[in-house]
Amino acid sequence: MANMRGREHGFRSMKNWSxxxxxxxxxxTDICLPSGMGSDAVNFLSQVVRRNRTLQxxxxxxxxxxxxxxxxxxxxxxxxxxxxxxxxxxxIIAVLLPGELQGxxxxxxxxxxCSLVALETSSYCELAAHDMAYLRENDLVxxxxxxxxxxxxxxxxxxxxxxxxxxxxxxxxxxxxxxxQRYLERGLSAEEINLSLTRQEIGNHLGLAVETLSRLLGKxxxxxxxxxxxxxxxxxxxxxxQKICGK
Amino acid sequence: MANMRGREHGFRSMKNWSxxxxxxxxxxTDICLPSGMGSDAVNFLSQVVRRNRTLQxxxxxxxxxxxxxxxxxxxxxxxxxxxxxxxxxxxIIAVLLPGELQGxxxxxxxxxxCSLVALETSSYCELAAHDMAYLRENDLVxxxxxxxxxxxxxxxxxxxxxxxxxxxxxxxxxxxxxxxQRYLERGLSAEEINLSLTRQEIGNHLGLAVETLSRLLGKxxxxxxxxxxxxxxxxxxxxxxQKICGK
DNA sequence: CGGTAATTTGACTCTTCTCAAGAGGCGTGG
DNA sequence: CCACGCCTCTTGAGAAGAGTCAAATTACCG
Numbered sequence: 052m053a054n055m056r057g058r059e060h061g062f063r064s065m066k067n068w069s070x071x072x073x074x075x076x077x078x079x080t081d082i083c084l085p086s087g088m089g090s091d092a093v094n095f096l097s098q099v100v101r102r103n104r105t106l107q108x109x110x111x112x113x114x115x116x117x118x119x120x121x122x123x124x125x126x127x128x129x130x131x132x133x134x135x136x137x138x139x140x141x142x143i144i145a146v147l148l149p150g151e152l153q154g155x156x157x158x159x160x161x162x163x164x165c166s167l168v169a170l171e172t173s174s175y176c177e178l179a180a181h182d183m184a185y186l187r188e189n190d191l192v193x194x195x196x197x198x199x200x201x202x203x204x205x206x207x208x209x210x211x212x213x214x215x216x217x218x219x220x221x222x223x224x225x226x227x228x229x230x231x232q233r234y235l236e237r238g239l240s241a242e243e244i245n246l247s248l249t250r251q252e253i254g255n256h257l258g259l260a261v262e263t264l265s266r267l268l269g270k271x272x273x274x275x276x277x278x279x280x281x282x283x284x285x286x287x288x289x290x291x292x293q294k295i296c297g298k
Numbered sequence: 299m300a301n302m303r304g305r306e307h308g309f310r311s312m313k314n315w316s317x318x319x320x321x322x323x324x325x326x327t328d329i330c331l332p333s334g335m336g337s338d339a340v341n342f343l344s345q346v347v348r349r350n351r352t353l354q355x356x357x358x359x360x361x362x363x364x365x366x367x368x369x370x371x372x373x374x375x376x377x378x379x380x381x382x383x384x385x386x387x388x389x390i391i392a393v394l395l396p397g398e399l400q401g402x403x404x405x406x407x408x409x410x411x412c413s414l415v416a417l418e419t420s421s422y423c424e425l426a427a428h429d430m431a432y433l434r435e436n437d438l439v440x441x442x443x444x445x446x447x448x449x450x451x452x453x454x455x456x457x458x459x460x461x462x463x464x465x466x467x468x469x470x471x472x473x474x475x476x477x478x479q480r481y482l483e484r485g486l487s488a489e490e491i492n493l494s495l496t497r498q499e500i501g502n503h504l505g506l507a508v509e510t511l512s513r514l515l516g517k518x519x520x521x522x523x524x525x526x527x528x529x530x531x532x533x534x535x536x537x538x539x540q541k542i543c544g545k
Numbered sequence: 546c547g548g549t550a551a552t553t554t555g556a557c558t559c560t561t562c563t564c565a566a567g568a569g570g571c572g573t574g575g
Numbered sequence: 576c577c578a579c580g581c582c583t584c585t586t587g588a589g590a591a592g593a594g595t596c597a598a599a600t601t602a603c604c605g
Contacts, residue, residue, distance in 0.1 A: 134460045138544065142460035156456060159449035164456060188438060201448065202406035208455040209403060209411060213381045213389035215462040216505040219593065250552060258463035260594050265553055281552095281602080297385065466561070497584060507562050512585050528570080528584090 073097040082150030082236060083124050084178070084196060092192040099182040102126070106169040108247075112153075115166045119157030121179040122197075125149050128173020129247040131256075132156075134165045143256040145207070146170070146248065148233050155201045170247035215258060217296075222257045223267050224295040227277070231286055244284040320344040329397030329483060330371050331425070331443055339439040346429040349373070353416040355494075359400075362413045366404030368426040369444075372396050375420020376494040378503075379403075381412045390503040392454070393417070393495065395480050402448045417494035462505060464543075469504045470514050471542040474524070478533055491531040 074085050074097040085093045103126060106112065112123050115135060130147040144165060147153060157163040187194045214225055231241040246253065254264040268284075271277045276292055278285035286292060321332050321344040332340045350373060353359065359370050362382060372394045379392040379400055391412060394400060404410040434441045461472055478488040493500065501511040515531075518524045523539055525532040533539060 134456055136457075136460055140460075140464075142463065144456055144459055155449055155452060159446055159453050164453050187441065191435060194434065194441070198445070198448075199406055201445075201452065202402055205402060205448065205452050205455065206406050206411050208452065208459060209381055209391055210383075212391055212455060212458055212462065213383055213387075215459065216389065217387075261552075262554080262595080263593055266593095269553075508584075509563080509586080510561055513561095516585075 072102070074100060077126075079124075079126065079150035079237075084152065084193075084200065087196055087199070088192050092190055092196075095186065095190055096178075096193060099178065099186065100124075101177040101179070103174050103176065105172070105174045108169055108171050110169050112167040112169070112175055113157070113163050115163055117157070117163050119154075119161050119163060119180060121177055121181075121183060122152055122154035123167065124152050124176045124178070126174040126176055129170040130173055130175075131168050131170055131248070131252065132165050133168060141255065143248075143252055146230075146256065148230075149237060152200050152204070155204060170252075219257070219259050219263055220267055220270075221296050222259070223264070223271075224292045226253070226257055227284065227286060228289070228292055228296070231289070241289070242286045244286065246282045246284060248282075319349070321347060324373075326371075326373065326397035326484075331399065331440075331447065334443055334446070335439050339437055339443075342433065342437055343425075343440060346425065346433065347371075348424040348426070350421050350423065352419070352421045355416055355418050357416050359414040359416070359422055360404070360410050362410055364404070364410050366401075366408050366410060366427060368424055368428075368430060369399055369401035370414065371399050371423045371425070373421040373423055376417040377420055377422075378415050378417055378495070378499065379412050380415060388502065390495075390499055393477075393503065395477075396484060399447050399451070402451060417499075466504070466506050466510055467514055467517075468543050469506070470511070470518075471539045473500070473504055474531065474533060475536070475539055475543070478536070488536070489533045491533065493529040493531060495529075 074080065074083075074093050075090070077083065077085070080086065080093070084096060088096070106128075112130065113120070125147045127149050129149075130153075131143050132145040132147065132153055133141050133143045135141045145153075147167070153167050154163070156165045183197065187197070214222060217225075227244065230244050234244065235241045248256070250261050250264055253259075254261045257264065259267070268277070268279050271292075272279050274288075274291065276286075276288045278287055321327065321330075321340050322337070324330065324332070327333065327340070331343060335343070353375075359377065360367075374396050376396075377394040377400075378390050379394065380388050380390045382388045392400075394414070400414050401410070403412045430444065434444070461469060464472075474491065477491050481491065482488045495503070497508050497511055500506075501508045504511065506514075515524070515526050518539075519526050521535075521538065523533075523535045525534055
């Protein structure tokens with residue numbers, strides 16, 4: 052990943068990225084870091100965030116093992132956070148939608164524990180570690196917001212740990228419901244889910260064999276709960292989907 | 299988020315707890331928050347931490363749904379962090395050993411998402427949210443250490459998500475190895491693990507039926523890898539245990 | 546339009562769960 | 576100190592969910 056050391060403080064970074072929309076004007080302002088921040092803080096943030104790097108599917112925002120350089124916000128597209136254990140078994144820990152932050156997995160040890168990979172053509176912004184540290188010292192709001200965001204993430208992981216023990220169908224239903232909700236927050240239709248993941252990847256994320264996943268999707272379709280067309284999943288009966296999780 | 303205004307700063311809280319060992323002199327200083335902090339910061343911390351509340355098995359440090367009041371460090375004993383989904387299904391997310399922090403699950407929403415419950419007679423310290431906020435503003439080191447600790451926790455959750463898909467025997471082995479390592483960090487024997495959890499609780503934590511757990515423990519014992527005597531687990535062949543995870 | 550990769554479907558296996566029963570500890574009260 | 580009862584833990588047998596292997600079908604890409 053990018054080598055972004057050797058850079059003093061101050062806000063030079065904006066030069067490299069100046070052509071892009073600032074955080075103030077970003078359409079993700081309600082979802083991304085700026086949510087909950089005052090306009091002063093957003094201006095502040097706006098000056099140091101590097102904006103709009105673009106990636107193609109399969110390209111990395113960061114690799115596991117890279118030195119920690121900061122956190123990232125997905126601006127468009129989707130990405131997966133994946134962890135490989137020491138035996139090479141890969142797990143997709145999370146799927147990122149626009150406005151979501153990642154990179155916290157690099158803070159504790161100074162190296163990223165996971166890899167963050169674009170699932171389609173995507174763009175992202177970057178808040179460098181040294182800028183973040185600098186902002187922390189000078190902007191209590193930002194400090195809090197970052198803490199907030201990382202704790203939200205942690206809560207999500209807790210829920211995932213809890214649901215990892217539930218039956219396959221329920222995990223799938225929860226996955227779809229979760230995506231639908233996050234679509235809603237972004238002003239998109241909650242019914243029309245556009246997967247950028249392969250079946251293999253969904254299966255991995257949910258802890259299911261591809262074949263099992265395929266059968267489960269087929270079953271939900273047969274029940275008229277969803278309509279599956281390749282990577283598009285149309286949720287036709289959200290209540291039924293929720294009932295699957297309801298026991 | 300916590301309402302931490304409406305209180306002047308200063309260190310009033312110490313009055314109630316002054317009789318106990320300060321963080322400087324605590325035997326957990328290398329494991330708990332003070333690890334990595336300079337002595338100034340530790341003194342600082344020492345003045346605001348409430349120390350040594352004692353609990354019996356089954357008593358709560360906090361309940362899910364309680365308003366966020368701060369983070370906690372286990373001083374002695376053990377505790378479990380448990381999450382109940384909306385249908386009442388409980389998951390034991392983590393087991394705490396002395397020196398470990400919890401309470402971060404209350405930050406994002408302002409209410410604890412989980413419950414923290416003593417597994418045996420235990421004691422803990424408390425860093426109140428308002429003090430933490432105050433310290434954050436005035437002590438960059440503490441700020442960093444807290445961020446560090448919460449990110450360590452997050453990394454642990456990531457690994458748990460990854461391992462939740464592995465076979466039962468491997469999950470059990472990883473659980474035992476993990477405990478052994480944490481025993482070592484505390485200067486205890488890595489071979490002699492003293493479970494304060496019931497089989498039911500271990501099973502829940504690992505996503506296994508009690509019967510399965512019992513059979514697996516029996517199997518490991520038959521292989522002379524461990525020696526199980528009620529709540530005491532003696533690891534007799536750590537290499538074999540690691541090999542179980544090795545593939 | 547052909548070749549490759551992704552997805553689905555089918556048959557079978559295996560791990561893990563569930564139900565049921567028995568064994569072992571532990572605390573209480575006599 | 577022992578006996579009772581309760582609760583935890585273990586063991587056994589059968590069932591079910593999900594995985595594996597194999598093959599067919601369908602998309603995708605040049």
